[in-house]
Amino acid sequence: MNDTTSKKAGKILLLFLLIGVGFCIFLGTIFYNIITQRQLPNFQAKRVESAIRGSIYSADGFLLASSKKVYKAVVNTYNIDPQKQDLFVSLFSAYSKIPKSEIESKLKEKGNVVLSYNIDSKSASYLKQLNLKLNSLDVFRTYEDSNGNIFKYGLSVVESGEMREYLYDDTMEPILGYINKLDDSRITRVSGVKGIEKSFNEELEPTSDMLMVGTRDIGFNVILNKDSIFKDRVDGYDVISSIPLKLQKKIERLVDKNKDILGAKEVVVGIMEGNSGKILSLASSARFNPNAIKIEDYPKLNANAIEYSYEPGSIIKPIIYSILLDKNLINPSEIIDLENGRYRLDNFYITDTHKLESASIEDVLLYSSNIGMAKIAQRLNAIDYNESLLKFGFGKDSGIDLPYEKIGAIPDSRRLGGEVYKATVSYGYGLRTTFMQMLKAYNTIISNGISYEPYVVEYLLDSKNVKYKINHESPQRILSDKTANIVKDTLIKVVSDGTGRTAKVSGITIGGKTGTAHIAQGGKYVRKYNSSFFGFAKDDKGHEYTIGISVFEPNETEAYFASRTAVPLFREVVELLIKEGYLKANKAK
Template sequence: MNDAQSKKAGKILLLFLTIGMGFCIFLGTIFYQNFASRKLPNFQAKRIESAIRGNIYSSDGFLLASSKKVYKAVVNTHNINPQKKELFVNLFSIYSKIPKNQILSKLEKKGNVTLSYAIDSKSASYLKQLNLKLNQLDVFQSYEDENGHIFKYGLSVVESGESRDYLYQDTMEPILGYINKQNETNITRVQGVKGIEKSFDNELEPMSDLLMIGQRDIGFNVILNKHSTFKERMDGYDVITSIPLKLQKKIERLADENAAQLGAKEILIGIIESKSGKILSLASSARFNPNLITKNDYSKLNANAIEYSYEPGSIIKPIIYAILLDKNLITPNETIDLENGRFRLHNFYITDTHRLKSATAEEVLLYSSNIGMAKIAQRLSPPEYNAALQAFGFGNPSGIDLPYERVGVIPDIKRFQSEVYRATASYGYGLRTTFIQMLKAYNIITNYGISYNPYLVEYIQDSKSIRYKLKHQTPIRILSNKTAKEVKDTLIKVVNEGTGKTAQVKGITIGGKTGTAHIAQGGKYVRKYNSSFFGFANDEKGSEYTIGISVFEPNETEAYFATRTAVPLFKEVVNLLVKENYLKP
């Protein structure tokens, strides 16, 4: 075989080898495609949308507290083109409304930087659009990490949780309450800490997030069909309070003005609809803004209307008088020896402001005689005394729908065996009550002997605006109708003839009782006082309200008596109720 033939045979062999190799590759590919595991494109999509906490509304429809979704904006500083950093800062500042100097300060850190955790949904939408523009302008560049991996990220805007907004700042505080934040799987949730936010935390809490899993369309949207998974988003229930915002703000203004004028530590004002227990206002002069709580607010965070107990002083006298009357242990017209204003009980002396030789049992209440109350209270046996005070709600929770309620302190049966203890308790010392307990007790008298639990929330409402009225405890009769009416008539005389004269409002029936109580500090009574006026205001059309005023530690040395502090404020409150058409002369 010559050289030419050898070259030709070699070419033919090479051709056959090439064809054979190609055929083997073809067979191998066919085998791999049929038998090897393959990574197919993902045709599934998943969408999650967080539910949020329910809102709180006033009874007149104003939004008091609401939640909204917030987003965070994250950028990796390595991805920002140094030559276009200024452009990024300028545009991000315009879209986010965050000052440039704050953005620049955060960008000094290297790597992933969170520029803001509190971007609202509208701004988040704008920032997502901005990210597309920034990519078109080549603001972002690729970078290689120390392991040789190449990354290119833009501006990331993702949901970070929810924030709580109190639209009227300190209004209705501290009974509205406040929240704290908790991180759950990188999502910030809020939880009630105090007030209505706490007591209705379970109802307000979001119930379930939206979840959609299924096949996707070309736009990566989930296609809902029988093969997909769908879980509806269910936000928390809305809570509707019994308090009208317009009235509450005006009552709070009265509390603020009087607290400033009297130099009082705090003023509490409560108004209950007598026939239901519904609270129309529960106002304090010591309030805070839950949107921005500072160290100076710490002393105001507790709702002192339910969390602070104090010796009530003479405002307890109508309660003791009613108990005695109901048990037929006194009659209004019987004569009580008042010892000319000074009475010795064992080694304890009791004195009266009005030094009288004697008075009827009703006049004992009318002139607020400590001696008279001390004497008639002895007719109650220790078990009767203790049980009757408990029946009026003292020493027990009032049932109000707020958390952390204190129950105060009443003497036990053993202590009531002491005549001195029975005496001092009858005019408001040696026992401790809360503001709301006293308001509830007076409402029993106002409402002709029937006890209602006070409440602040009337309804909860779902996302479809369907309202569910809350059930409240069945009312209980504590006094006979006859006894309650007699005590009411006596309290009207206190206003018309006694210590409550300055509470009178023309055309409105008003009754009540004053009380000025010494404050005990370090085991002894000091020259500090709490003054109160509790009573009721009725009109001829059947509107009846039980009203309580407590002025804590007024610093006016000559004006600490209830007749100078709580009574004039009571009159202002009644005039406001007339002006706002709750009462009609």
């Protein structure tokens, strides 16, 4: 074999060897892929949409408080081309409505910068479109950090949580309440702190976020089929108040005006529907805007109609009178010695504004005699006295659907065994009550002796507009209807002939009782007062409302008696109820 033939054979052999090695590598690769687990592309997609807190509506259908989703806009300053930063600032400002100066200030920081946490959903959609435009204009560039990592991020717009909005600013505060923000693992949530927001926090809170998990399409959208997972979004229940917004706003204007005229610390008005516990208005002059709470608003955050207890003064007298009457311990026509307006009991003197030698027991209530009340109250034994006050709702929760209610304080049976406590409690000292307790107690008399649990929320509404009525405690009979009607007639006489004459309104039947109570500070009574008028107004069409007025600390150098402060406001409230159609005045009267 010559050299040429030998060289050819060698080349052919080498070729076959190379082919054989290549074939072995090919077989080895196939075998390796067969026996090892392959990393396949992820064809699954997941989408989460946050549920939001329910809304609060007034009885007449106005939206009072609602939540909306907010988004945050994030950009990495290292990815913005310095030559095009002005363009970025101008376009972002135009799309977001955020001033250029504010954006420029934030861009002075390095790295990931949050330009805003409070972008609404509409603006968020526009900003996402802006991101595409910025990319097409090469506003963003790649950047290599000190570790050699190369990255390029655009404008990121993602959900950051929810924002609570109160559409009528301070209206219905502090009853409506307010919220604070809570950070969970993904977004910012809100939670009720006071008022309806707090007491119905569990019902208002969202139930579940929307969840979609399944095979994705080319645009990374979830394809819904039998193999996908879907959980519907369930927002919180809507809460429907018993209070009409139109009436509440007009009552608030009245309390604001009277607070200024009287120089009072606070004025509170409550209106309860007769023969039920429905509150139609609970207005205070001490209000705040929950959209922007300031330090000076802190004293106003408490609802003093339920969170402040005080010695009630003479407005307690009809309650004690009705207890005595129901137990057959007094006869309204019985004559009692009133000691010419000055009576010594133990080591102190009881005095009357109207100095009378004697009067009927009914006149004791008409002319608000402390001496007469002190004397007839001695007929109650200590246990009956204490238990009757408890039955009327003093010394315990009224049951109203608002948080942080104070219960006040009533003397125990041991204290009420003494003459002094029996006397002082009968004309409103030595016990502490709240505005709401007094309103509930008067409504018991107005409602023919039946006690109703007060409430400010009528029902709940779900996303399908299904109503859920709120359950309340069953009404309880406290007085006989006979006793209640006698006391109501006497309250009418207080307005027609007694201390409440300025409450009269033509064509409407009105009854009530005045009360002006000294305020104790540092263990002694000072020259400060709380003045009140509690009563009712009814027409000939069957409409009847229990109304309470309290003026806390009116200007003591001016007229501070209830007949000059609370009673004229009571009249204004009744006139408003006529004007708004809640009462129909009889023109013949």
